[in-house]
Amino acid sequence: MRERSFLQIEMPEELRKSLTNAAEKKRRLCDRFCLIVVCIVLSPLIICGCSHLDEAHLTFEEANVLFNQGSYNASLGKYKQIIEKYPTTADRALFEMGIVYSYPKNNQKDYQKSLDCFHKLIRDYPESGYRQNSESMIFNINNVIKKDQRINTQQTQIEALQQEVKAKENDIIDLRKENEALEKKVYYYAVRNVSVDKILIEKKARRLLLISKGEVIKRYKIALGGNPVGPKERQGDNKTPEGTYFIDSRNRDSTYHQSLHISYPNERDRERARELGVSPGGNIMIHGIKKGFSWVGDAQADVDWTKGCIAVTDEEIEEIDKLAPNGTIVEIRP
Numbered sequence: 001m002r003e004r005s006f007l008q009i010e011m012p013e014e015l016r017k018s019l020t021n022a023a024e025k026k027r028r029l030c031d032r033f034c035l036i037v038v039c040i041v042l043s044p045l046i047i048c049g050c051s052h053l054d055e056a057h058l059t060f061e062e063a064n065v066l067f068n069q070g071s072y073n074a075s076l077g078k079y080k081q082i083i084e085k086y087p088t089t090a091d092r093a094l095f096e097m098g099i100v101y102s103y104p105k106n107n108q109k110d111y112q113k114s115l116d117c118f119h120k121l122i123r124d125y126p127e128s129g130y131r132q133n134s135e136s137m138i139f140n141i142n143n144v145i146k147k148d149q150r151i152n153t154q155q156t157q158i159e160a161l162q163q164e165v166k167a168k169e170n171d172i173i174d175l176r177k178e179n180e181a182l183e184k185k186v187y188y189y190a191v192r193n194v195s196v197d198k199i200l201i202e203k204k205a206r207r208l209l210l211i212s213k214g215e216v217i218k219r220y221k222i223a224l225g226g227n228p229v230g231p232k233e234r235q236g237d238n239k240t241p242e243g244t245y246f247i248d249s250r251n252r253d254s255t256y257h258q259s260l261h262i263s264y265p266n267e268r269d270r271e272r273a274r275e276l277g278v279s280p281g282g283n284i285m286i287h288g289i290k291k292g293f294s295w296v297g298d299a300q301a302d303v304d305w306t307k308g309c310i311a312v313t314d315e316e317i318e319e320i321d322k323l324a325p326n327g328t329i330v331e332i333r334p
Contacts (some may be wrong), residue, residue, distance in 0.1 A: 056086040063096070072106045091128035094121040098134065102141055111141050182218045196323045199247075199286070201310055201332040203228060203240060206301065208286070208310060210323060218323075220316050221301035225308035231334075232264070232308055233272060235281030240308050243268060245330045250321060257288030257314040258321050262330050286310045286330075288317040 063078035079100070082093040094117045100106065101114035118134040118141075125131070198211040203224055210218040224240040225232075231242035241264045249261040265273070265280040273280035287309055289300050294314045305311070310332075312320065 056082060056089045059086070060089075060092070060096075067100060067103075070105070072100055072103065072108065076100055091121050091125040091130050094118070094125075095130040095134060098137060102137070102144075111145055115141055179219070182216070195325050196328060198329045198331065199320070199324055201240075201330065203242070203332065203334055208312065208320075210320065218319070220312050220320070221298065223301050223306060223311040224304045225306050226304050228304045231272075232269070232281065232284070233276060234278035236307075237281070238307055240306075240310060240332065241265070241269065241284055242332050242334055245332070247324055247326050247328045247330060249326065252321070254285075254287055256285075256290050256309075256311070256317075257294065258317045259285040259287035259309075260317075260321060260324060261285050281308070284308055284310075286312065286317065286320065288312060288314040 059078055059082050063075045063082070066072075066075035066078060076097055079093040079097045083090045086093075098114045098117035098121070101110050101117065103109060115138060118138050121128060121134050122131055128134075196210045196212045196217065200209040200211055201207075201222070202209070206222055206224065208220045208222050209216050225238045227238040228240055230239060232239040241262070243264075243266055245263045245266060247260050248263045251259045251261070262284045264282060264284040269280045288294070289296055289311065293300075297313055300311060300313065
């Protein structure tokens with residue numbers, strides 16, 4: 001015979017069932033009470049919080065999708081809706097708006113509006129987790145603005161230089177055409193053994209002109225004395241004279257390739273020197289480049305390097321020598 005339990009032995013069947021039913025009811029009541037407590041505790045979050053956050057989260061996602069699609073204005077519109085409808089997430093919305101306003105690919109980017117968003121976040125939400133990043137963004141944007149201003153300034157300068165270069169290019173084209181015409185005239189005079197009647201030297205313009213019957217037939221760039229401003233007054237002052245002279249001799253085997261001697265000093269120069277009690281000096285010439293340095297070429301005219309003479313290239317002095325005989329007038333202007 002199987003041994004029965006204590007309850008089976010000591011407790012009648014009806015009483016055992018009654019106790020079991022009571023325990024089950026108690027467990028159910030307890031479960032129901034816990035559920036009510038949980039609902040009471042969580043109901044504010046369920047009713048007011050979770051749905052609120054979910055809606056804000058969805059709007060943030062919509063704004064992000066629009067941003068990724070390049071619809072920056074529409075994205076900004078979504079963030080503005082978030083600030084109005086969900087103020088508890090306004091700091092995040094302001095931060096992301098600041099990013100959109102300063103985004104490099106945004107053709108309508110506005111650094112000032114971006115800075116306004118970050119400054120408002122820092123001012124109105126000092127405890128926000130986005131504060132530190134906002135401060136970093138403000139620093140970086142200010143640096144970008146400074147660099148943009150520098151770039152714009154340099155771009156303006158470049159454009160001005162480009163216009164100046166273009167104008168100079170046009171001037172060069174005009175000068176080339178003029179030189180071609182003058183070279184034809186020089187060739188004409190050389191072939192027919194015709195001489196020029198005047199050499200005009202303009203010191204300030206650094207140029208020498210060959211003139212025949214009042215018409216300029218050739219221009220040359222020149223170098224002057226190392227102290228070019230003002231007329232020559234005394235020996236050793238490194239000044240180029242000013243006044244009217246003439247070619248009085250020439251040397252085709254000069255230390256400076258070839259040279260045409262100018263009749264300096266004239267009477268006016270001597271009188272000035274007497275008043276100053278000095279020697280007027282002399283030996284003023286139109287000449288080429290010093291022997292051994294002919295390779296310098298046109299660059300010789302970039303610096304005033306003579307002791308008072310007028311210098312051209314070796315090829316140019318050969319040309320002038322052929323066209324300007326002794327007696328040719330030399331007028332030197334300031």
